[in-house]
Amino acid sequence: MPKQQANWSPYDNNGGSCVAVAGADYCVIAADTRMSTGYNILTRDYSKICKLADKCVMASSGFQADVKALQKHLAARHLIYQHQHNKQMSCPAMAQLLSNTLYYKRFFPYYSFNVLGGLDNEGKGCVFTYDAVGSYEKVGYSSQGSGSTLIMPFLDNQLKSPSPLLLPVQDAVTPLAEAEAVDLVKTVFASASERDIYTGDKLEIVVINADGIGREYMDLRKD
Amino acid sequence: MFRNQYDTDVTTWSPAGRLFQVEYAMEAVKQGSAAIGLRSKTHIVLGCVNKANSELSSHQKKIFKVDDHIGVAIAGLTADGRVLSRYMRNECINYSFTYESPLPVGRLVVQLADKAQVCTQRSWKRPYGVGLLVAGLDESGAHLYYNCPSGNYFEYQAFAIGSRSQAAKTYLERKFENFTDASRDDLVKDAIMAIRETLQGETLKSSVCTIAVVGVGEPFHILDQATVQQMIDAFEIVGEQEAPDAAAGQEASAEPEPEPEQGAAAGEGVAPMDI
Numbered sequence: 001m002p003k004q005q006a007n008w009s010p011y012d013n014n015g016g017s018c019v020a021v022a023g024a025d026y027c028v029i030a031a032d033t034r035m036s037t038g039y040n041i042l043t044r045d046y047s048k049i050c051k052l053a054d055k056c057v058m059a060s061s062g063f064q065a066d067v068k069a070l071q072k073h074l075a076a077r078h079l080i081y082q083h084q085h086n087k088q089m090s091c092p093a094m095a096q097l098l099s100n101t102l103y104y105k106r107f108f109p110y111y112s113f114n115v116l117g118g119l120d121n122e123g124k125g126c127v128f129t130y131d132a133v134g135s136y137e138k139v140g141y142s143s144q145g146s147g148s149t150l151i152m153p154f155l156d157n158q159l160k161s162p163s164p165l166l167l168p169v170q171d172a173v174t175p176l177a178e179a180e181a182v183d184l185v186k187t188v189f190a191s192a193s194e195r196d197i198y199t200g201d202k203l204e205i206v207v208i209n210a211d212g213i214g215r216e217y218m219d220l221r222k223d
Numbered sequence: 224m225f226r227n228q229y230d231t232d233v234t235t236w237s238p239a240g241r242l243f244q245v246e247y248a249m250e251a252v253k254q255g256s257a258a259i260g261l262r263s264k265t266h267i268v269l270g271c272v273n274k275a276n277s278e279l280s281s282h283q284k285k286i287f288k289v290d291d292h293i294g295v296a297i298a299g300l301t302a303d304g305r306v307l308s309r310y311m312r313n314e315c316i317n318y319s320f321t322y323e324s325p326l327p328v329g330r331l332v333v334q335l336a337d338k339a340q341v342c343t344q345r346s347w348k349r350p351y352g353v354g355l356l357v358a359g360l361d362e363s364g365a366h367l368y369y370n371c372p373s374g375n376y377f378e379y380q381a382f383a384i385g386s387r388s389q390a391a392k393t394y395l396e397r398k399f400e401n402f403t404d405a406s407r408d409d410l411v412k413d414a415i416m417a418i419r420e421t422l423q424g425e426t427l428k429s430s431v432c433t434i435a436v437v438g439v440g441e442p443f444h445i446l447d448q449a450t451v452q453q454m455i456d457a458f459e460i461v462g463e464q465e466a467p468d469a470a471a472g473q474e475a476s477a478e479p480e481p482e483p484e485q486g487a488a489a490g491e492g493v494a495p496m497d498i
Contacts (some may be wrong), residue, residue: 076316083288083312 011063011111012037013200016048017147018059018150020117021123021181022140022173026209029117030185031059031145032193032220034201044105044201051213053078056091056118057206058096058098061145062112062132063139073101086111091118095128095136109133109222113144118208125173125208140172147192147199153187167218178207234346236443243342244350248372251352255298257286257450259344260356261381261395262367266407266438267358269296271289272385272421273431275323286435290315291442293359295436297373298385301350307351311335328371329360332376334369340374354384358437365438383417390420407438412458427455 018031029141035046035069049059054069058074060067077097081089089097095116109132116136129142141159160176174181182205183196193200203218228322229235237243258271273282286296287308293315297304314334318326335355342348355370369384370376383391383400397436402410414434419427429452439445 072320076320079316080312083309 007093009164010108010131011066012105012144013062014042014064015146017143017145017189017192017196017199018061018062018113019047019143019151019155020059020113020115020127020129020141021155021176021180021185022117022127023176023181024125024135025119026121026175026178026181026207027057027117027119027125027127028030028055028178028181028185028207029059029115030189030203030205031061032077032189032201032203034199035064036198037198041201049204051077051206052094052116053091053118054088054213055208056089056094056116057208057213058114058116059144059206060088060112060114062113065111067112070101070112074098075077075153076146077101077110090121091116091126092120092138094097094118095126095138098130099134099136101205102130102132103163106133113121113148115142115144117206122209138172138173143188145199147189150196151188154191155184157164158184182207182216189220225482229421232346233343233349238416239417242343244492245373246348248352249354251419252299252354253355253386253388255300255385256285257385257391257418258296258298258354258356259381259388259395259414259417260296260358260367260376260379260420261399261410261417262358262365262379263402263407265302265316265365266410266441267293267360267367267438268410268414269356269358269435270339270418271296271298272418273432282433285311286433286445288435288443288445289331289359290319290325291384292361292437293328293331293357294437294443295358296356296435298356298388302358303351303353304355307338307353307355309368310338327361327363328357328366328368329363331359331388332357332370335370336374336376339370339372340373349486351447355385355386356382358435358443360437366446375489376440381417383421385417386422387421387423390423391417407436407441408454411436411446412455415454415458427459428452429455 005179016032016034017034020029029049031048033045046109048061052074068144075143078089098116120126127139127142128136129139141155161172164197185205200220201222203220205216207214227236233244256272256274260269269286271285275282288294289311295308315326339351340442342350350372357368359366367379368376369379369382380402381395398413418432429448434451435445
């Protein structure tokens with residue numbers, strides 16, 4: 001009898017796209033609100049964005065059950081940190097914690113593709129992008145999820161900094177103003193919704209700056 | 224307390240049916256600097272006296288936030304208190320994670336009491352040398368509990384533990400009937416007054432005491448020194464005029480909540496840990 005294969009997978013992909021863009025004194029994190037499975041829509045109104053700390057927000061696409069478990073885990077760890085250190089975790093600290101948490105399950109991963117956005121200790125915007133097992137990098141902008149193949153080249157075109165080998169040294173964070181960055185994100189999602197069937201319905205945009213955390217919504221194509 | 228041949232081990236009973244090691248642990252609580260707690264229907268206030276070893280050192284932390292809805296004030300071995308606070312925080316986080324709702328205070332104090340009891344029945348352990356005043360808010364209202372090293376716990380309208388706590392208890396016994404419906408600010412004022420009683424003559428200033436509040440719509444937090452000093456200044460003058468009214472005669476006797484006195488003298492038949 002030939003070896004039997006499992007015809008059941010512990011994972012599912014709920015689709016959707018996430019984007020984060022870092023500015024000089026702000027950070028924009030956005031994700032669509034469509035949750036799907038296969039060719040069906042489960043809901044048009046599900047948030048993929050989670051506030052982990054005062055100045056740190058995470059957007060994740062992939063398998064939302066794993067995403068939820070990951071968010072709860074990080075929130076619990078953050079509480080412990082606050083009890084021990086009497087302060088909130090900084091974005092770079094949370095970035096490392098997220099990486100370690102993901103790698104901890106290296107051999108049964110969280111099916112979660114994350115972008116972490118926030119302000120670092122000096123108030124500058126920072127974005128960290130991850131794979132499912134915790135490999136991460138600090139970047140000026142990033143996208144993850146089903147629409148990332150459509151979104152990333154466009155962000156590269158608009159935001160990519162010239163080579164670090166050129167002088168004078170340019171910052172990874174975009175010189176764009178906050179309103180321009182939000183506009184860019186809206187444009188990017190409107191385009192992605194045209195061709196990616198898993199991205200659409202509504203766009204949730206979170207902006208972190210010195211004043212705190214702000215949130216806005218924009219409608220996207222519902223087909 | 225006198226030394227005798229039944230007090231070496233926590234697992235040795237005395238002929239009179241007492242566990243001396245546990246009683247000695249309760250003694251440690253009485254030696255610590257004072258902590259008080261009082262509650263109304265909607266708020267609980269914890270207060271403690273900060274004693275520093277010398278002018279050069281900082282104060283020991285005696286009030287800990289356990290969760291948004293629970294806080295604890297300790298008296299006795301503060302190291303034991305720190306460890307137990309960490310345990311309590313962990314339990315709250317785990318419960319929240321599993322049930323997506325805050326841990327009911329009554330559950331937490333039982334877990335804490337069971338943990339303390341274990342240490343009274345293992346030959347390789349010693350009882351925790353710390354008394355905890357647990358203040359918490361849950362669906363059933365505002366609660367104040369006292370957890371002993373013996374593994375017992377009691378609910379109180381108001382209580383004080385630690386050195387010179389009797390003075391605070393006398394004050395609280397006079398006033399406690401007003402607490403249920405008191406406003407939040409009045410409750411804080413009463414807490415500060417109770418602490419003043421334990422200081423017995425020393426000047427009351429915000430550097431000597433710490434106050435924490437938890438209540439409906441108000442997550443547990445420690446009041447900052449400036450606020451506390453303001454409240455002290457506001458009533459210091461008025462407070463002086465309040466003559467300690469011994470005539471009130473509201474000593475503990477058929478009260479709705481148990482408010483026992485400090486343990487009966489050691490030599491008598493009643494074992495203090497029955498309190």
